[in-house]
Amino acid sequence: MIELISMGNRIQPLPVRDGLNPSRVRFPNDAPAMTAREFVAHLITTQRYVHPDDNDAALDKRFADNEVVDQRGTPFQPDQLLKSGQDIWFYRVPAPELEVPHEIGIIHEDAELLVVDKPPFLATFPRGSHITESVLVRMRRQTGNQALSPAHRLDRLTSGVLVLTKRPEIRGAYQELFARREVDKVYEAIADVNPAITPGTVWEHRMEKERGEFKTRIVAGPVNARTEVNAVTLIDATEHTTLEAMHGPLGPQARYELHPLTGRTHQLRLHMFLAGSPILGDPVYPDVLPLEAEDFGVPMHLLSRRLSFIDPLSGEPREFVSKI
Known part of the structure; x- marks a missing residue:
């Protein structure tokens, strides 16, 4: 081997x-x-x-x-x-590779960090068939800083706040911060209105995903995936029209503010599906769509809206909010 x-x-x-x-x-x-x-x-x-x-x-x-x-x-x-x-x-x-026709926005930059708004369809770092069409390679080429490295990962179809370190000697401090789950994360998902999902709802399951599988599974055993719903807001008529232009006719939609307390692969996507409202544009839950059906103009509506943590170098609180 x-x-x-x-x-x-x-x-x-x-x-x-x-x-x-x-x-x-x-x-x-x-x-x-x-x-x-x-x-x-x-x-x-x-x-x-x-x-x-x-x-x-x-x-x-x-x-x-x-x-x-x-x-x-x-x-x-x-x-x-x-x-x-x-x-x-x-x-x-x-x-x-097919070029992903979306730009990477800059949220914040200082001597240690480059914080960006990752668009959908760009991988965080090279993997599988997505090598040059990744945030890491694009931003290294754009900035000329070959030492850039992600402190954490967002799924390829997920958008929003992504933190990159700028120097090798500080990389481990920030990566360990995320690995220890000392970063507070807030996501937003758009999905069908569901009266059963209300602020304060908590979902708890045991999730597992094997290498090579598309889907994460619910299995018996101790809970390792926990998500809280912070808020639910109805989508207004103007945004609804925009969403229908992308996805076709839709029923009433809502924006769900989700607070993951753990970090399992596809956790929010699977929790929303299990609750009866799959995230709009999700090509895996409930059904895995063929890769050739992927359309860069029809994204999955899951956004990493906000990250906050105590900076491991300065000890100061940091917060980064997506501008998408």
């Missing part, structure tokens, strides 16, 4: 290039004898998404440019036999 390794805050032997980190792959202990060129060729050809120009010539150029290296930055020779457990670093070439 080929192992992809996360480096955390350790120094990479190849720099970030054009917004993209190099890949680090470990040569398997049980692999047959293989040269560095054969192994990298195997990694490229077995990618799910391959750029049509990433051919033998491009592979040879990597070696000629000394862009296939070990952990110490020493270049591999194409015919060099790899050792079991040896790490190899190189640059992948992202496959062509």
